[in-house]
Amino acid sequence: MKNTINYFLEKGILVSPELKDVLEGLNENLTEIINIYSDKGVLVLNKEILPLIQKGVLMDVSWKEFERAKTMHEKGRSEEDYKLFMDIFNYNLSEKTKKVMDKVLEEIKEPEKDEIEKEKIGSSVVVLKSYMEEASKREVQDFVLYFRARYNKIKEMLQSRNELQNVISINRTLNKSLREPVALIGLVNDIQTTKAGHLKIAMEDNTGNINILITKTNESFIKAQDIVLDEVIGINGTMGDKVVFVSDIFFPDVPHTMEFKKSEDEVYAVITGDMHVGSNLFMEKEFLNFVSWLNGEYGNIKQKRIASKIKYLFVMGDIVDGLGIYPGQEEELTLRDIREQYKRVAELLNKIRKDIKIIITSGNHDALRIGEPQPPQPRHYAEDLYNMENVFIVSNPSVVNIHSSEHFMGFDFLLYHGYSYDYYADKVERIRLMKPNISERTDLVMKLLLQKRHLAPSHTSTLYVPYKDLDPLVIEKVPDFFISGHIHRAAVLNYNNVTMIASSAWQKQTPFQDKVGHIAEPGRVPVINLKTREVSIINFWEDESGK
Numbered sequence: 001m002k003n004t005i006n007y008f009l010e011k012g013i014l015v016s017p018e019l020k021d022v023l024e025g026l027n028e029n030l031t032e033i034i035n036i037y038s039d040k041g042v043l044v045l046n047k048e049i050l051p052l053i054q055k056g057v058l059m060d061v062s063w064k065e066f067e068r069a070k071t072m073h074e075k076g077r078s079e080e081d082y083k084l085f086m087d088i089f090n091y092n093l094s095e096k097t098k099k100v101m102d103k104v105l106e107e108i109k110e111p112e113k114d115e116i117e118k119e120k121i122g123s124s125v126v127v128l129k130s131y132m133e134e135a136s137k138r139e140v141q142d143f144v145l146y147f148r149a150r151y152n153k154i155k156e157m158l159q160s161r162n163e164l165q166n167v168i169s170i171n172r173t174l175n176k177s178l179r180e181p182v183a184l185i186g187l188v189n190d191i192q193t194t195k196a197g198h199l200k201i202a203m204e205d206n207t208g209n210i211n212i213l214i215t216k217t218n219e220s221f222i223k224a225q226d227i228v229l230d231e232v233i234g235i236n237g238t239m240g241d242k243v244v245f246v247s248d249i250f251f252p253d254v255p256h257t258m259e260f261k262k263s264e265d266e267v268y269a270v271i272t273g274d275m276h277v278g279s280n281l282f283m284e285k286e287f288l289n290f291v292s293w294l295n296g297e298y299g300n301i302k303q304k305r306i307a308s309k310i311k312y313l314f315v316m317g318d319i320v321d322g323l324g325i326y327p328g329q330e331e332e333l334t335l336r337d338i339r340e341q342y343k344r345v346a347e348l349l350n351k352i353r354k355d356i357k358i359i360i361t362s363g364n365h366d367a368l369r370i371g372e373p374q375p376p377q378p379r380h381y382a383e384d385l386y387n388m389e390n391v392f393i394v395s396n397p398s399v400v401n402i403h404s405s406e407h408f409m410g411f412d413f414l415l416y417h418g419y420s421y422d423y424y425a426d427k428v429e430r431i432r433l434m435k436p437n438i439s440e441r442t443d444l445v446m447k448l449l450l451q452k453r454h455l456a457p458s459h460t461s462t463l464y465v466p467y468k469d470l471d472p473l474v475i476e477k478v479p480d481f482f483i484s485g486h487i488h489r490a491a492v493l494n495y496n497n498v499t500m501i502a503s504s505a506w507q508k509q510t511p512f513q514d515k516v517g518h519i520a521e522p523g524r525v526p527v528i529n530l531k532t533r534e535v536s537i538i539n540f541w542e543d544e545s546g547k
Helices: 002-010 017-023 027-040 050-054 063-074 080-088 095-108 140-159 170-175 284-294 301-308 338-349 421-427 429-434 442-452 511-516
Strands: 013-015 043-045 125-130 181-193 199-205 208-214 232-239 243-250 268-272 310-315 357-360 391-393 398-402 411-415 481-484 491-495 498-502 524-529 535-539
Touching: 140 181, 140 232, 170 181, 170 199, 170 208, 181 208, 284 301, 284 338, 301 310, 357 398, 421 429, 421 442, 429 442, 442 481, 442 491, 442 498, 498 524
Parallel strands: 013 043, 208 243, 268 310, 310 357, 357 391, 411 481, 481 498
Antiparallel strands: 125 398, 181 199, 181 232, 199 208, 232 243, 268 524, 398 411, 491 498, 524 535
């Protein structure tokens, strides 16, 4: 940094100490800046002058008059003189210089009124859906009721479409004449490809079953490639001989009219998870840097400004590495007592400043059943977490509303760890062919499941516990945000005004991930600006290999 300051001095420019940090790393652009301004006399480069330099200020301006106009403007007494100066300063720089100076200005910007009063901006967390343990014996009939509940709920969604207003039950198709139009809603129980390359699908409802045929020349054939077993779909078509020839296919999907809500406050929510505390590959140093950033003690000036406005932290499961998850795991553990793993998690999270609300869901490595919905983290192991006043512990999946107020309804977050994602990343051919590596397909899988309004529609895609009167994996209400973990790789995608975010992890690449073809990118943290809905990713891990 000393060489940079000397370089400015040699060109007749005095650098204020407050600019030392923000000029670091801009050496490649200094020549252009200096060539533009060094011929205008001795210049003191400070936080007051720099915004004017950005606009190409001429040195024969009356600075005394400008300071007076600026003072009157800041006091709200007069705008005319200040605006006149701004017109004078409206000189076009090169695009390269604009970008450089914009970056510097953003770094040195003084805290404004909204930041000074940030403590007055409230935060709220309301748990809308969280499933507790249902300890009871399951019988065959429970599965029947479970799938029936799913069918009825998604049928309601499909029937809201104009194209499916005249839906009939499957048994009534037997009374239809050849080539007569029909509309059906049913559950998919078999998918086959004929010798000619057409798709033959067996559908059923409460009244019976029927085969539908999607020809490879049909416009809906590409859409049909995304159909998976056990999901509920709607179709339009014409009757054939004990078969329906499909003309169009409908998924429950997300309405195009979804509101893109934004907060009036500039506050931030952070998405992380998959800490895997207890593993010898847990990145504790990097995680502590992350905690220091949350506390405003780490990062550059811009990153610290963002950190000061963080109100919410979502932790997407797998907070511990667990025990007995896979053969030989004990050889990869630094903490072989599950209670010690949870104790260490609480110690780490307790270092975070207390005005940040922390929402924790469950994952397949945590000390509870794998069957979904997974209940919240077990109190008998995680008592220290439950004793933290700023921590909310919810099930997987769950729905949480944040940042609501008297004048704003807040944002609905759908939380799902993501255990089913590997299945769809592999089974849905379109997704499999789109990206070569399975760990890069998470955002596409999330979009697919959002369209199907179900987190794991296929029977074998995840382990689940059947509820008699509902299917907790149905996405009943469309959320503002759909967030996940599990794959250890951050991803962001927007679809019909729903923001989908996959978190990264705090565990380096494991031998098991190598075996199944996952390529982890640990240490990436998605950060949401709730005022603009923009998502940025901060990297706390410098080794791009993640190893």
